[in-house]
Amino acid sequence: MRGGLDRSRHGETSEALYLNSGFVYPDAETAAARFAGEDDGFVYSRYGNPTVEMFEQRMCLLEGAEACYGTASGMSAVFGALASQVEAGDHIVASRALFGSCFQIVNTILPKFGVETTIVDGQDLDAWRAAIRPGTKLVFLETPSNPTLEVIDIAAVAELAHAAGAKVVIDNVFATPILQKTLPLGADIVVYSGTKHIDGQGRCLGGAILSTKEFKEETLKPFLRHTGPSLSPFNAWVLLKGLETLKLRVLHQSAAALSIAQTTRSLNGVKRVIYPMLDCHPQAALCRDQMTAGGTILTFELEGGRDRCFDVLRKLQIVDISNNLGDTKSLITHPASTTHRNLGEEGRAEVGITEGMLRLSVGLENTDDLIGDLEQALSA
Ligand SMILES: *Cc1c(COP(=O)(O)O)cnc(C)c1O
Numbered sequence: 001m002r003g004g005l006d007r008s009r010h011g012e013t014s015e016a017l018y019l020n021s022g023f024v025y026p027d028a029e030t031a032a033a034r035f036a037g038e039d040d041g042f043v044y045s046r047y048g049n050p051t052v053e054m055f056e057q058r059m060c061l062l063e064g065a066e067a068c069y070g071t072a073s074g075m076s077a078v079f080g081a082l083a084s085q086v087e088a089g090d091h092i093v094a095s096r097a098l099f100g101s102c103f104q105i106v107n108t109i110l111p112k113f114g115v116e117t118t119i120v121d122g123q124d125l126d127a128w129r130a131a132i133r134p135g136t137k138l139v140f141l142e143t144p145s146n147p148t149l150e151v152i153d154i155a156a157v158a159e160l161a162h163a164a165g166a167k168v169v170i171d172n173v174f175a176t177p178i179l180q181k182t183l184p185l186g187a188d189i190v191v192y193s194g195t196k197h198i199d200g201q202g203r204c205l206g207g208a209i210l211s212t213k214e215f216k217e218e219t220l221k222p223f224l225r226h227t228g229p230s231l232s233p234f235n236a237w238v239l240l241k242g243l244e245t246l247k248l249r250v251l252h253q254s255a256a257a258l259s260i261a262q263t264t265r266s267l268n269g270v271k272r273v274i275y276p277m278l279d280c281h282p283q284a285a286l287c288r289d290q291m292t293a294g295g296t297i298l299t300f301e302l303e304g305g306r307d308r309c310f311d312v313l314r315k316l317q318i319v320d321i322s323n324n325l326g327d328t329k330s331l332i333t334h335p336a337s338t339t340h341r342n343l344g345e346e347g348r349a350e351v352g353i354t355e356g357m358l359r360l361s362v363g364l365e366n367t368d369d370l371i372g373d374l375e376q377a378l379s380a
Pocket residue numbers: 073074075076078099102142146171173174192193194195196205206207
């Protein structure tokens with residue numbers, strides 16, 4: 001709430017929005033000293049900005065990390081965290097059930113630059129063991145995953161990675177910093193899309209990379225300053241306000257998601273409900289170890305495939321059709337025809353995404369109203 005506040009001489013309550021690109025210097029000597037790194041004042045907003053810095057400091061406190069680098073989007077955080085560390089000939093091991101664009105980065109984009117990637121079933125520790133080899137540079141994973149909510153044993157994978165000298169990068173978007181702290185479990189670098197729960201109100205894009213100070217200074221800065229995926233001060237200001245209500249929103253939306261998951265199981269035509277804290281989740285025990293609640297998203301499978309899903313989407317009156325998630329408005333999507341369309345039928349089969357699957361991001365509406373909306377859409 002209060003961390004990172006850098007109040008100006010005007011004494012504003014809310015953080016000031018420094019919507020500027022450049023900075024002026026009192027004299028040429030100061031300018032020279034800033035460029036020489038002897039004076040830590042601001043130089044240019046691609047390098048740093050007071051509002052962006054307030055967001056970064058608040059994120060550090062929330063995550064329990066030494067350093068944070070704010071970025072323009074979640075994807076620039078993921079790409080920056082990975083690409084800043086590798087060069088041609090390096091080897092990455094990643095879990096298969098990744099956010100679509102994350103999969104593109106490890107499977108298509110980095111290999112174009114000579115980085116070798118091995119993709120594994122993240123739930124299978126033997127697969128990680130077989131894929132990680134001495135000299136593997138990075139291990140990248142997302143847990144719970146999108147949209148099948150698979151859970152990966154972070155501590156076990158981190159132990160394998162560290163034994164081989166690899167760093168562990170975790171996309172913690174679905175869990176949020178409220179429900180899952182991955183640094184104590186062995187993550188070296190944590191990435192977020194600020195677009196999701198951190199803003200959580202559908203307003204802007206943003207991202208963050210959390211790490212040690214040394215990693216930020218020596219690895220991230222030289223890469224990100226020159227490639228330029230800078231977080232806009234305006235977006236940083238929006239995200240700062242989002243952080244103030246993040247805990248309340250995530251805890252409420254998680255409790256609502258659990259209650260909707262429990263109810264949806266018995267609704268007409270529902271084959272299966274996937275939610276990390278349900279007893280029927282294959283890794284329910286691991287979820288309870290790693291997370292303090294199951295998250296704001298649930299996935300369910302209907303009998304009747306795509307036609308039936310589209311029919312339900314047509315009938316929903318409160319929940320909107322959208323591929324976004326973590327919003328205060330409940331949003332639903334049919335992953336096979338939207339977010340995971342590019343994977344192709346075979347790719348979707350490999351990660352268990354079926355034509356009858358719907359992913360629901362639970363918002364802040366009255367939970368009974370949401371259950372009522374699902375009931376009426378499914379009953380017809
Ligand atoms: C949305 C998302 C991203 C990408 O974030 P953007 O802000 O859209 O660039 C990465 N990982 C996960 C798990 C996401 O849900």
